Amino acid sequence: MKDKLIKALLCVFALGLFYALFVFFAFDKNEFLSSFEQRYSRVLYDKNKNILSAFINKDEQWHLRSDDISERLKIAVINYEDKNFYSHFGVDFLAFLRALKDNLTREKRSGASTISMQLIKLNEKNERTYFNKINEIIKAFALESSLSKDEILNLYLNNAPYGGNLVGFASAIRFYFDKNPKDLSWSEAAVLAVLPNNPSLINLEKNKDKLLKKRNALLEKLFQKGHISDDIYKLSLLEPLPKFYPRRNLAPHLAQHLLNDSKKELVSSIDKNLQIKFEKKAKQYSSYLQKLGIQNLAILLLDTKRYKALVYIGSQDFYDENLGQINGVLAKRSAGSTLKPFLYALAIDEGLIAPNSLLLDVPTFFSNFFPQNANKKYYGLISAKESLQRSLNVPFVSLLRDYGYEKFFYKMKDFLAYEDEDYERYGLSFILGTKEFSLEELSKLYLALGNYGLLGEISYIEDEPMPERRQIFSKASAYLSLDALKSLQRVGLENYNKIDKIVSWKTGTSYGRKDALAIGTTPKYTLGVWVGNFTGEANANLYGVSIAGDLFFELLSLLDDVNLDFKASDDLINIKLDSLTRYRFDDSYNGFNIDYTYDLYPASAKVLRTSPFLKKIYEYEGKIVDSLDTNFKDAKAKFILDLPANAQTFFQKEKIFMPQSKKLKILYPQNALNLILSRNLDGKKSFVIRLASSNDENLFYYLNEKLIYSGKSKELELDLNAGAYTLFVINESGDSDEVSFSIKR
Structure with missing residues (x-):
């Protein structure tokens, strides 16, 4: 046992x-x-x-x-x-x-x-x-x-x-x-x-x-x-015993964006102290916005030199019931006028303009597109630099036409890697913000501008190495853009703080007042601000310069070293411009009464074009003649301002004397235009013919060789059926113009 x-x-x-x-x-x-x-x-x-x-x-x-x-x-x-x-x-x-x-x-x-x-x-x-x-x-x-x-x-x-x-x-x-x-x-x-x-x-x-x-x-x-x-x-x-204090997350939108089951911990590039200050300011400003019926905002602050994010605010409050968890930094919204500085820089490199080259700002039809400036005013002939500073729409649509809207579309696609290929969908309106971009994408462009044209991805991880960068436009054209943007008009007291807060910035307001943007860059910081409603609801109070701009400058006040200026790049040269329109001074101007001036220009840019507004003519006894005229051998050559008829009409209306060339032009419709007209409330399909005429003579309108109107009116409303049409207009002096167009149902 x-x-x-x-x-x-x-x-x-x-x-x-x-x-x-x-x-x-x-x-x-x-x-x-x-x-x-x-x-x-x-x-x-x-x-x-x-x-x-x-x-x-x-x-x-x-x-x-x-x-x-x-x-x-x-x-x-x-x-x-x-x-x-x-x-x-x-x-x-x-x-x-x-x-x-x-x-x-x-x-x-x-x-x-x-x-x-x-x-x-x-x-x-x-x-x-x-x-x-x-x-x-x-x-x-x-x-x-x-x-x-x-x-x-x-x-x-x-x-x-x-x-x-x-x-x-x-x-x-x-x-x-x-x-x-x-x-x-x-x-x-x-x-x-x-x-x-x-x-x-x-x-x-x-x-x-x-x-x-x-x-x-x-x-x-x-x-x-x-x-x-x-x-x-x-x-x-x-020492007292501890108490339980609930803690609110900081930069929660970024945390949600970066973290997942495979990346549970990340050391971001965010500066906690700045994040706290900016979130507090965003909350305060949001209270003011809500009184105006504006519910949401988003903010992105970047370290210009390091390409690192320092502050990331996707909405006014992650826990706000007004769609606060939507990430406004990544949401696609209208870009407004914020792309204009990049067309400005690219156009300089392309040889289309120098900063002081004159552009036309007059009522203009671009096929069936009729852009207007935000303030409904026109400034006639105005420099490219001032056009950018005033954010004028007509000069920049004209500049996009000269640069090529397809070319600019694919430039932006190359910079921002979007999938869209339909450049015709946007056409010339692309420069006015009809294509949507995120605040992150737009801030990336301004970050490149602040680095003299060096484009690189924004980094959110602290130990991530400097991103690969590439030159997207010349250092000189970047500097010329930065120099123009720092003089933008500010609201209220900020106009007196231009020495204390030196920033190259731009605002944008979307069509229909749905989005307001303010984005700018300094040698140390690049800041982007969006204000609006995540629902897409329009609001009459939404302005880039005032609503988004006010928040932009309040945030700048929380930062140090915002009085630093960008230094002029080393690839700038002085070139000779004609003193009338400030395009390249051509040797053919010598001997004529055309003086010259100088302007800064990138050494690597294409040769600046000669003026599109100066034309060489031959004049005999005050009359312009050509080689077929018997008096041509005795005529004297001279250069005049050759402005299109719509510009002449504008200057005549404004009582500004300008030398004239063609005295009559059909502004709308343009030749070869295909129209699809919507019906009015009475069921009719109507559109308005518009002319530019430099005098007060009687006009005779012929549609398909049939006289339809005689008189002095430069606008004529017609009710037309589908079909092909030829419009011929002549005045008493014999000046005429003709266009063909078609109407579809």
Whole structure:
């Protein structure tokens, strides 16, 4: 009988040993670590590794992790939980025997779990049984053979419970102290050391006396062991217990954009201090906007030299019920007039204009497109630079026509990599914002402008290397654009702050007042602001210069070094321009009464064209003659301003004398135009013929060789059916013009 008992015991021992060896060798370090990795919350840090945003995990816990563990916390935890941590191999047998004796002789039960054993328990979340305790002992040995002591302590602190739905010491520090983990006081470290042993103590209303008692007992122990001095000990006892403070996420839109299950933690390039200031200002400004019926805004601040994002605000408030979680930085909206500086720079490089070259700003039809300036005014002949500063539409539509709207469309496609290929859909209206871009895309363009034409991707990750960059227009044309934009008209007091706030900026207001933009760049910062309604609702108060511009300059006031100016690029040269229209001075002008002036121009640009407004004519006794005229041999050559008929009509109306060429022109419809007309309320299809005529003579309108009107009116409304038409108009002096067009249903 005794032998059988011995054999049975040996068999049990062998089975136990076999089981222990199996468990020991079956322990998978990678699987163990992976099980913890899956539990951590998604966290976005700022560039200094301060937490910006954190999100609860799938278990609805705040489970943050950090490798920045203060020495004070390590010392406090080891002294409270496992004083022999650095000397045992996973199990403290002396503590185990002492706990066994206490459990047999005392009513109050105690445990002897080491930090390693507790980590196994945290990983497996098993119930407290003797069998599970044996498992913990075996796996603690396996754990100690796989990981270093510091790795084990790090894992324990990052996965220990700290009350409620807080897991990990970093979560506790964020919600109880809101400070850098390395800046813990001895009192705070002692609180964090005792909480995992009994996290229910954090209910301060019920258990604050118990928590205080445990904290002070640990502080006394640390004092007696010489870890803290007498003065620190006394001061630590006076520190109050923590309170739970709910924390709002910073830059949550960026966190949602960057973080996912495969990227749970990222150190962003965001500056937490600036983010806090900008979010506060955005919230304040939003209160003002809402009184005007405007619900939303978005802001993006970039480090010009580093191509890094410093502030990212997707909406006025991520938690706002007015669609606050929509990311306004990425949302596609009308660009308004914000693309004009880039056409300006490209047109200079193409040899179409110099900054002071004159452009026409008069009522103009471009086929069936009739752009108007925002203020409904026209300025006649105005420099390209001032046209940009005033954001005039007609001169820039004309400039886009000269540059080529298809070419400009594909330039922007190359810069911003959009998929759209339908350049004809936008045509000349592209420059007025009919194609939608995000605030991020537009800010990327202004970032390139602030880097003298070097285009690179915006980076949101702090340790990401400088992006690849490429020159998209010359340094000189970039500088000339920057120089023009810094003189833009500002609203109110900001007009007196141009020395303190030097910024090359541009505003944009979408058609129908749905979007207002203000984007600008300085040598240090590039700032983009969008204001509007995510619903797309129009609002009469939406103006780029005032609504978005006001916020733009309020944000600039929060920044340092905004009084720096861009230095002139080294690839600028002086070129000779005609003094009348300020295009390239041609040698053929010599000997005529045409003076010249100088202007800055890129050395690498194409040769600037000669003036499209100067024409060489031959005049005899005040009459223009050609080579067929008998008096041509006695005629004298001269250069005159050769302006189109619509410009002459404008100057005549404004009582501005200009030399004239052609005296009559059909402005609308234009030749070869195909029209699809909508019906009026009375069911008729009508359109208006418009003429430019430089005198007050009678006009005769012929449609398909039939006289339809005679008189002095320069506008004629017709009701026409589908078909092909030829319109011929002649005045009493014999000046005439003719166009053919068609109408479709």
